Each structure stands twice: as C-alpha cells, then as structure tokens.
Amino acid sequence: MPTIAIISQKGGAGKTTLALHLAAAAQDAGRIALIFDTDPQATASQWAAWRQDAPPEVIDSPPPRLCAKVEQARGQGAEFIVIDTPPHADSAARAAVEIADLVLIPCRPSAFDLSAIRTTAKLVQLLRKPAFVVFTAGSPNAPRIYQEAGDLVAGLGTPACPIQIPDRAAFRHASAEGRTVMEFEPGGKAADDIRSLYTWTCRQVDASTKSCKAKVSA
Template identity: 90%
Template sequence: MPTIAIISQKGGAGKTTLALHLAAAAHDAGRVALVIDTDPQATASQWAAWRQDAPPEVIDSPPPRLAAKIEQARGQGAEFIVIDTPPHADSAARAAVEIADLVLIPCRPSAFDLSAIQTTAKLVQLLRKPAFVVFTAGSPNAPRMYQEASELVEGFGTTACPLFIPDRAAFRHASAEGRTVMEFEPEGKAADDIRRIYKWTCLQVGTLVGSSKKPARKSSVHKGKNVA
C-alpha cells in the first residue's frame, strides 16, 4: 500500500496533474486509489467534483491530520495513495515527505524552475526519503534539453526520473472536462506517458502494477468531511 508524495515549492510545476493521473492509472490497473489534497486551493478536489466523484477518489486534509487520514484510508481499503501538496508551504511538504514511501518532484525543464527545486531537494535529503525529479511540460522532442536538466538536478543531489511528462494538449482538454488523458484519448501519447510513469513508480516502491481485486465503481474510502 504505497504512499506517493508529490511536492514542489514552485507553482505551476504540474503537481496536481501528476497526482491525479498517477492515482487514475492505479485505479485503471485495478487498485483502490486515493488522492489526498492538502492544497488550500483544492484544485484536485474541484476536479473530483467536476467528474461527480468518479474514481479515483479525492479527499482533503490539513497537514497535521495527514498521517491519521492515511492510516484510516488504508484501514478502509486504499491500496495506492497519492498526496498532492501546495506550493510555498513548508509544513505541508514536510508532512507529506515524512509519511511517504516515495517522493516525486515535478519540475519544468527550464532554468528558473530547476533553480527553484533546490529547497525541495534539500528537504527530501534531510528526511532521507527516496525522491526523483519528474520533468513536466517540456517539449516532447528535445532530448538534449532533458539530458542537461538531468545533469543539473544531479548536482543538487537528487536523481531525475528517466521518464518525463511532456507538454501535450490532451492534458489541457481532459482536465477542462474533469477527465484523465486515459479517458480522453486512451490510445494517445499522453495516456501512454502516464501508464509508463505509473509502472515505473510501482517498480520504485516494490509493489505490483495491478491488483488481484476487481476495481469497484466507487472507492470504499469515505469523503474528506467524514474522515477523522
């Protein structure tokens, strides 16, 4: 029952997109997936409302209650938990890192964004949690750019994920409709990007990609206001 924290001190890095799509990929693979939204802007929760609470389920949590909510969610059957965190919030990021099995740091492959992740890199190093930088929203056809960005990240003492999530129109179209890219364009490149990074994430935390259980139409985890 892995818990994945998505953190970045810089806004616009694609944290919510990555969090929601990892959970959606887990659900598609047959797991009971949950997103815990710790961002006061509640973007993930709004997306869940747009899709009328179809899986993956999203609940909210203030950082001090994060551990308790995760424990209860696991007791209610959650098999794959993703924590979405706000930017510029050290307490939320620290709480998420402390409870996580793996930390993913989304980052655009640009100079300003790369420089801004140093604070996040120091946090995961301080707490000694496995972490990877996931490059997002860059060109799909710029291997040299990703190579140079990876080398810079290595200089911060953090490893770059070998996979990345390039800028694709499907993400914008899908989110506007409260859908995932797998629902919007099942055979598209964006959907393939997500499935690949989900499988890679499962490998990092030593868990199976799928579940032997049959996925339910709705998660068994209670909504945020009903969870302690």
C-alpha cells in the first residue's frame, strides 16, 4: 500500500491540486484512497466539504500525529495514501517524508521556483527517500522549458518526473465545483495528464501495474 508525500517549501506550487488528483485517480482505479491534510489552511479539507465528502476521503492531521494516523489507516484497509503538506513547514515536510514510499515535489518551471526547491531536495536526500520533481502550472506547449528545468533539478540530485501537469483551465473549473478534472472533463487533456501521472507513480512504488491501469485504460 503506497504512501506518497507531496512536499514543497514554496507556496503556489500546486501541492494540494496534485495530492487531491493523485488520490482521486487511485480511487477511480478501484483503490481505497485517502488524503492526509497537514496544512493548517486545510484547503484539501475544504475541497472535501464542497464535494460533500465524496471519495477520496480527506483526513486532517497535525504532523505529530501523522505517523500514527497513517498506520491506523493502513490497518483499516487504505490502499493508497497521499499526504498534502503546507509550505514553509519543515516539521510537516519531514514527518511526511519519513513515512512515505515516494516523494513528489511539485514545482513551476520558473527560475524562482526552481531555486526554491533546493531545501526540499536536501531534505529527501538526507532521509534517503526516492523523490522526483513534478513540473506543474507551466505552459502546455513548452518542451524546451521543461527540458531545461529538468536538467537543472537533476543537477540538484533530484530527477524530474517525465509526466508534467501543465496549467489547464479544467483544474480551476473543477476545483471551484469541488470536483476533479476526471469528473469535470473525463476525456480532456488535464484528466489524461493525471491518469498518466498515477500510472507512472504506481510503477515507481512497485505497485501492481495491472491494478493501477484497470480503469485508467477503460
């Protein structure tokens, strides 16, 4: 049962959007998915309230209780856990990384954002956890920008995920309605991006590829 930590020291990187959609993709694929919201702003929890607590379930958890709550969820049958963390919070990020099987670091492909991930990269390297940078909120049609950004983060010792989550209007419209892009526009490019990222994530944590793809390819 994989546990994925979404961390970034910079605000506005798209952590919550990534966490919600990755868990939703797991739920769509037939898994029991949970999101642990460690951010005091509780954006993920607000999204859950907007959708009247339809799955995936969002659970509030202060960092000191995170490990115990994740273990409890595992014991109760959770099959895919995503941890959403706040920006500028070393304790929350560290707690999430310590119990994660995989760390994803969302980052916009811009100079300021790329510079800001150095601290995050050092943390995952210190704790010896597999981690990848996921480029978010960039242009859908800028392969050279993603290539250059990928080269830069590789130089920090944290490789780039081959799947990008570009800025698409579907994310904004879906979030405003308490929905996912898979619900809002099932055949759209944003939904395809998320499904691709989920399938890739499953492979990284050695989950069953067949299970992960069951509904992705449906």
